[in-house]
Amino acid sequence: MGDATKRLLQRLIRRTRIQMLKTTLEKWDRLTLAQRQSMVFIQSKSAITEKLLSICEVLMLLVLLWFHCLLDVMDNPNQGMWYAFRLMDPEDDAHSVELMQFKEQFKSLLHELVRHVSVKIKKHADEAIWIRIAWGDGFSQPNHLKPTYVVHYLQTPFVFVTSITSKQKPLLSQALTVSTRHQDLKNANLSGRKLTAIRDLLMQQYPQVFPTNFPGHTAENNQMESNPRRVKEQAGLEADRLRMAHKAFGDGMLPELESAVYELETKFNGHANGTMTDREQPFRCVVKFTSTNLLESLRQCASSGIVSTVTPLFSSIPRSGKNYFVITNKSHGSSSKTSNITEPQILDSKD
Amino acid sequence: MFKFVSGFYCSIVNMERGHSSGVKTPPTRGVVQKSKNKTYQQSYRSCLRASSRFALTPALTARRLNTSRRAPRLHNITEKVRPEHLDILMKTEWKLAYVTPLYQFRHTQLQSYSRQLSEFIAAEKQQGLAVEVEGLQSSFRVSFSVVPGMTEADDDAETVLIQIHSKPMFARQDKPQKPVWSGWLTCINGNPDYLQSLPQDFICLPLFGSSGSEVLTRLVQSWFQQTFDCCFGCLEISETCLHWLAALWTNCHSESSIQRLKLIWTIPVKPVLQVTYTVNPQDAWDLWSDIRKEPGEENEGEDGRSVDIEEVTRFIQGLKNHFYKHFKLDLSAGPLQQVSTALGSAKYSGRIKISSSRYMITTLTLLTEGALLKMPI
Numbered sequence: 001m002g003d004a005t006k007r008l009l010q011r012l013i014r015r016t017r018i019q020m021l022k023t024t025l026e027k028w029d030r031l032t033l034a035q036r037q038s039m040v041f042i043q044s045k046s047a048i049t050e051k052l053l054s055i056c057e058v059l060m061l062l063v064l065l066w067f068h069c070l071l072d073v074m075d076n077p078n079q080g081m082w083y084a085f086r087l088m089d090p091e092d093d094a095h096s097v098e099l100m101q102f103k104e105q106f107k108s109l110l111h112e113l114v115r116h117v118s119v120k121i122k123k124h125a126d127e128a129i130w131i132r133i134a135w136g137d138g139f140s141q142p143n144h145l146k147p148t149y150v151v152h153y154l155q156t157p158f159v160f161v162t163s164i165t166s167k168q169k170p171l172l173s174q175a176l177t178v179s180t181r182h183q184d185l186k187n188a189n190l191s192g193r194k195l196t197a198i199r200d201l202l203m204q205q206y207p208q209v210f211p212t213n214f215p216g217h218t219a220e221n222n223q224m225e226s227n228p229r230r231v232k233e234q235a236g237l238e239a240d241r242l243r244m245a246h247k248a249f250g251d252g253m254l255p256e257l258e259s260a261v262y263e264l265e266t267k268f269n270g271h272a273n274g275t276m277t278d279r280e281q282p283f284r285c286v287v288k289f290t291s292t293n294l295l296e297s298l299r300q301c302a303s304s305g306i307v308s309t310v311t312p313l314f315s316s317i318p319r320s321g322k323n324y325f326v327i328t329n330k331s332h333g334s335s336s337k338t339s340n341i342t343e344p345q346i347l348d349s350k351d
Numbered sequence: 352m353f354k355f356v357s358g359f360y361c362s363i364v365n366m367e368r369g370h371s372s373g374v375k376t377p378p379t380r381g382v383v384q385k386s387k388n389k390t391y392q393q394s395y396r397s398c399l400r401a402s403s404r405f406a407l408t409p410a411l412t413a414r415r416l417n418t419s420r421r422a423p424r425l426h427n428i429t430e431k432v433r434p435e436h437l438d439i440l441m442k443t444e445w446k447l448a449y450v451t452p453l454y455q456f457r458h459t460q461l462q463s464y465s466r467q468l469s470e471f472i473a474a475e476k477q478q479g480l481a482v483e484v485e486g487l488q489s490s491f492r493v494s495f496s497v498v499p500g501m502t503e504a505d506d507d508a509e510t511v512l513i514q515i516h517s518k519p520m521f522a523r524q525d526k527p528q529k530p531v532w533s534g535w536l537t538c539i540n541g542n543p544d545y546l547q548s549l550p551q552d553f554i555c556l557p558l559f560g561s562s563g564s565e566v567l568t569r570l571v572q573s574w575f576q577q578t579f580d581c582c583f584g585c586l587e588i589s590e591t592c593l594h595w596l597a598a599l600w601t602n603c604h605s606e607s608s609i610q611r612l613k614l615i616w617t618i619p620v621k622p623v624l625q626v627t628y629t630v631n632p633q634d635a636w637d638l639w640s641d642i643r644k645e646p647g648e649e650n651e652g653e654d655g656r657s658v659d660i661e662e663v664t665r666f667i668q669g670l671k672n673h674f675y676k677h678f679k680l681d682l683s684a685g686p687l688q689q690v691s692t693a694l695g696s697a698k699y700s701g702r703i704k705i706s707s708s709r710y711m712i713t714t715l716t717l718l719t720e721g722a723l724l725k726m727p728i
Contacts, residue, residue: 262677266677268634268638268669269673270671270673270676275641276669283634283673284630284631284634285628285673286627286629287628287629287677288626288627288629289624289625290624290625292623296621296622297618297620297621297622297623298624300620301618301680306618306681308680311679313677314678327677
């Protein structure tokens with residue numbers, strides 16, 4: 001039990017809120033009732049650290065704290081940047097994977113791949129499996145200050161990951177695919193700060209009240225039916241805009257997605273004359289939309305008329321559950337576009 | 352035509368000279384401030400009105416910004432201005448303000464100004480007016496200096512740099528003072544007709560940039576107001592000005608890479624939608640040179656041809672149209688907030704960062720023009 005471990009414990013305690021620390025300690029059954037009660041009145045974190053060190057082994061404390069960190073993130077999942085992934089090509093027995101089997105296999109696989117790694121797995125109330133991985137390598141001990149969190153729903157292809165580097169991703173991918181009986185782990189091109197939002201969007205779990213059929217009148221035949229007075233026409237247009245907005249984004253609450261990115265590599269179509277429109281090469285630009293609730297903003301744009309029609313580029317966010325798109329022309333000369341998705345780079349986000 | 356216009360100024364100048372000499376300098380400055388500001392401003396606006404009346408430019412645009420300007424040439428500013436000064440000007444994002452002409456400001460008395468301003472700050476601090484951040488800072492050392500070479504036209508007054516150094520009250524004695532605030536006053540390519548129309552006792556340095564705590568900015572401004580009978584006001588960088596910067600920076604791409612052309616709009620819906628439009632530098636340049644090449648313009652040697660507001664508008668409109676084609680969203684629905692390239696960034700809120708010394712003069716010329724226009728009537 002070196003000084004390094006002791007220092008790590010102190011750093012972990014420093015990062016934890018004192019109230020959270022106390023509630024965790026109160027529930028911890030390795031302490032006697034008297035020991036637990038003695039903690040209640042301690043005011044400072046350093047005093048708690050001293051007291052804990054005097055009554056139990058450092059290693060045991062670390063176990064407690066790792067566990068606690070996992071709980072902390074489970075309770076406040078909207079921190080850091082979450083990236084969505086999808087497990088591909090399930091094997092025949094993929095649907096029969098159960099928790100204990102998954103736990104064992106995942107842990108042993110990861111330990112085989114990385115020499116120093118610490119894995120904690122816990123099942124959440126809503127069937128989600130939470131995995132906390134502290135990575136080390138051949139020479140260094142696991143870094144508990146920059147853990148990766150993985151959330152997976154068993155028997156579904158959905159995986160959500162936060163704080164992972166490009167080096168660690170293949171390792172996680174291998175361990176996950178084997179232990180869930182799949183062939184591949186693919187980027188789902190969806191990311192956001194709010195885990196709940198991107199989960200709801202990807203798993204289509206938010207109340208989607210998409211009206212399926214519309215009364216077949218548009219602004220034009222509305223005019224035809226009634227006296228085409230200005231007021232009526234306006235009302236008709238407004239109703240049309242609302243219908244358009246609801247058709248694309250539904251009626252209810254929308255998941256709080258913060259951004260959508262489009263990489264456009266399409267022919268330039270900006271002004272009538274000039275050689276720019278004739279040139280073969282695409283015009284390259286990146287457009288990013290940001291808002292505290294992007295889908296709500298877009299719905300507002302549609303219903304207020306700022307967006308004249310909801311293009312497939314916008315409606316495919318809720319429909320396909322993605323927020324990163326690469327847009328290219330299918331072939332030069334034709335105006336139809338395909339959303340050709342390439343894998344966005346995953347960056348190591350800070351916690 | 353030009354002669355006629357300048358004749359018009361002369362009459363204004365004469366009028367003004369007569370006015371100020373008649374009044375002399377009364378002891379109470381507050382009264383003078385109002386009347387003076389009014390007359391100068393009238394003269395500046397009337398300059399513009401005159402030019403718009405006689406030149407064939409639409410009155411509205413002429414009153415905003417020049418409708419055409421010379422394409423930014425490579426300025427060898429590094430030969431004229433000392434590198435340490437350039438370093439200070441380039442590393443920071445500046446908050447802009449306009450300043451009305453300074454009464455009896457002398458470039459020769461900067462040392463005395465340094466002393467006066469530090470005393471002023473110390474006195475204000477003791478009154479407890481500014482307690483927030485600087486509560487712990489005991490002494491302030493102010494230094495005024497001229498930035499030699501930071502002028503362009505003959506009528507431009509020399510740029511003045513102000514730096515405030517301080518150290519925390521409880522710092523050790525041997526620790527050096529740290530710069531806590533800096534600011535400058537400049538005039539680059541100011542309208543010569545206007546500058547010449549000013550009475551002799553006035554120095555026009557209309558563009559003020561500051562970086563550091565707001566409290567110190569306010570103190571420096573109020574010292575200037577008391578000492579030189581001037582007034583300060585917020586200077587936003589207007590949408591047209593942002594368009595100009597986007598185009599002028601893009602125009603430089605062939606000489607110095609802009610890396611990207613980034614434009615940010617906010618669309619007024621609830622919650623607010625922000626659109627960040629980042630264009631590949633080469634493609635932005637291609638579009639710009641395509642617009643520059645369009646027929647109807649005679650090419651008189653690549654470097655010499657001036658950039659016209661119509662080209663700028665067409666460039667921005669082209670980008671907006673391309674965007675509209677994909678998203679059916681008209682970017683004119685919301686204000687343009689920010690333009691940035693590797694050469695600099697400018698925000699509507701009046702913050703500017705100039706990252707390349709080569710295009711500093713061009714940028715400051717545009718901003719000087721904006722500052723002169725923003726002065727109250």
